[in-house]
Amino acid sequence: MKFYARRIAFYAVTLWAAISLNFLIPRMLPGDPFSILMAKLQRAGGIPAGTENSIRLLLGAAEDQTLWEQYVTYWKNVLTGNLGISVTNFPTPVTELIGDAIPWTLGLVGTATVISFVLGIGLGALAGWKRGTWVDSLVPSTTMLQSLPYFWVALVLIFVFAVSLQWFPIIGAYDVFHFNGPEWSWAFVGSVLYHAFLPAVTIVISSVGGWLLGMRNMMVSTLSEDYVTTAEAKGLRPRRVFTTYAMRNAALPSLAGFGVSLGFVVAGSLVMEQVFTYPGVGKLMITAVRNNDYALMQGVFLVITLAVLAALFLMDLIYGFLDPRTRHHD
Amino acid sequence: MTDTDTTTPATPSGTTPPVKRSGVRQMMPTMSGKLLAGLVLIGAILLFAIVGPFVTQDPRSSGNDALLPPQPGHWLGTTSLGYDVLAQLAEGARGSLIVGVSAGVVAIVLALLFGVVAGYLRGWTDEVLSLVTGIMLVIPGLPLMIVVASYLQVRSLWVVALILGVTAFAGPAVVLRSQARSLRVRDYVSAARVAGEKTARIIGVEVLPNLLPLLASQFLFAIVLAILGEAGLSYLGLGPNGSITWGTMLNEAQGGGALTRGAWWWFVPPGLMIALFGTGLSLVNFAIDEIVNPKLRLAPAAAKSVREARKAGRDKLGRRATAQTVAAAKERVDA
Helix, strand or coil, X not given: CHHXXXXXXXXXXXHHHHHHHHHHHHHHCCXXXXXXXXXXXXXXXXXXXXXHHHHHHHHCCCCCCCHHHXXXXXXXXXXXXXXXXXXXXXXXXHHHHHHHHHHHHHHHHHHHHHHHHHHHHHHHHHHHHCCCCCHHHHCCHHHHHHCCCHHHXXXXXXXHHHHHCCCCCCCCCCCCCXXXXXXXXXXXXXXXXXXXXXXXXXXXXXXXXXXXXXXXXXHHHHHCCHHHHHHHHCCCCHHHHHHHHHHHHHHHHXXXXXXXXXXXXXXXXXXXXXHHCCXXXXXXXXXXXXXXXXXHHHHHHHHHHHHHHHHHHHHHHHHHXXXXXXXXXX | CHHHHHCCECCCCCCCCCCCCCHHHXXXXXXXXXXXXXHHHHHXXXXXXXXXXXXXXXXXXXXXXXXXXXXXXXXXXXXXXXXXXXXXXXXXXXXXXXXXXXXXXXXXXXXXXXXXXXXXXXXXXXXXXXXXXXXXXXXXXXXXHHHHHHHCCCCCHHHHHHHHHHHXXXXXXXXXXXXXXXHHCCHHHHHXXXXXXXXXXXXXXXXXXXXXXXHHHHXXXXXXXXXXXXXXXXXXXXCCCCCCCHHHXXXXXXXXXXXXXXXXXXXXXXXXXXXXXXXXXXXXXXXXXHHHCCHHHHHHHHHHHHHHHHHCCECCCCCECCXXXXXXXXXXXHC
């Protein structure tokens, strides 16, 4: 129980730190985002007093309040789901824009990550099993995949398969000429899958190498454990030794690493979404940055952080259940 | 990696006993194909970054024709503004490497503080430092970098390197901390403590030298991450102002319509350079990994020798199969 208490306490503190960081960044850094934003808003049309106040608060330009008062109000806003109003899509609330973007990212990045993880673990286990053979000389080439920038892979894939061969669409998440908006029909689902193919392949190509290598190395270490030798000496079928004795144990650290790598995948796909003009969270954040839409940018950062935290927390709980050792040792 | 000439050539495992190596040499990776390939890649790219800008055109002179495909005189063609791509690539190599290495240094220095010091001291210092590391580890790096960079209107190469380093120290810190914790309870460290040595000296003289291989591999890894991070930031237009890096080249290629106009020579080389440099560093890391975790080196070698022995017709005790034993075995199977 102490394990879970410690983990929950850690995530509570991290949550507090992440939300506070979001509050502090605009205040600690130089520049005058408030004036830039107000100038933009003036051009976009009239601003209600309430909106101006909330932007003032967000960017640390509320001179009539102490830092502590601002902090308290900021927390109130976060807890009631009030993240301000977007300038780019004036006057849509930030939460609404993010809510529209999340399903796209979650669907694409989530599915692609699971595919990549399963593929990497499987291939890595095989590569570890075949240690000392020609497979070993193939292993270093996976580092090449790991060193590829996500968005560059996306650029090359677009160039080859979308521009030159014209097999796949260049931009978007569905055919905007054919459909007015998301709808529930087979044709629409087909269009979504068709548009998601290249982005998903990008994520798989860039992230599979890491899983593969980690799993292979753990597999090599596990296979030299005494209990594996015992299993072989007992005359168990190699298949059984491979799955039940070696792979199950070797996969544990990869599962733990799954959480940490999730952060990388989210970050990597952020830029990739921009390349494919995929209407997800990453595209939203970059649009916000381009337009100096600070409220939207901060909102997206907060949501991404919270999502990663939630995923990690879940992963931690599952891992504590899978590997009892983590519950007993630090 | 200047002292690779001190390494000893690898002995074919299983045939002769390994040469006993002492002192610093023990920490040096044995020369292998992977290590050599890695060093060649790194060396070639470093050379290109150092010498390249002197032998190519001015990367900012736009006097050439626009979007020329690769040809003599412009070996990698020109951009839509008439810049020579090869010249930009060489200048970009400087920018990217400077950012990568400086960010790597920042990350490793912070990792030493948050990892080694925390792991050695334990108690409340450890709790606090580990908490900071843990928080930095789970807050996604690139979004944080994007937010910070977008508030800074003026960003020099060094500021970008600092941002990259500060957001990347957590991973190495975790690795170093767990290793420092295990070193802490070794006998020789306890002996130094009992002998009354100061904590700073124990960390510097007793603990640190044993962390060197790990430190080196984490440093190389941090450089790769920083170069990738810089490329991402620059691609989004949040990189260093006024400098040319591989990332800003990709940004300009995207903006100049390189994709739709078929100018592959514009956007393929920068990404390829990043990938090659990253591969070079990772290959060196492979060699270092095999020092840190000897199982990675010994286990495949053992599996290989067993298989070769089996192929040569010997059983596990090394006895060669004779016609007699084969016949006997056949009889058993038939029965």
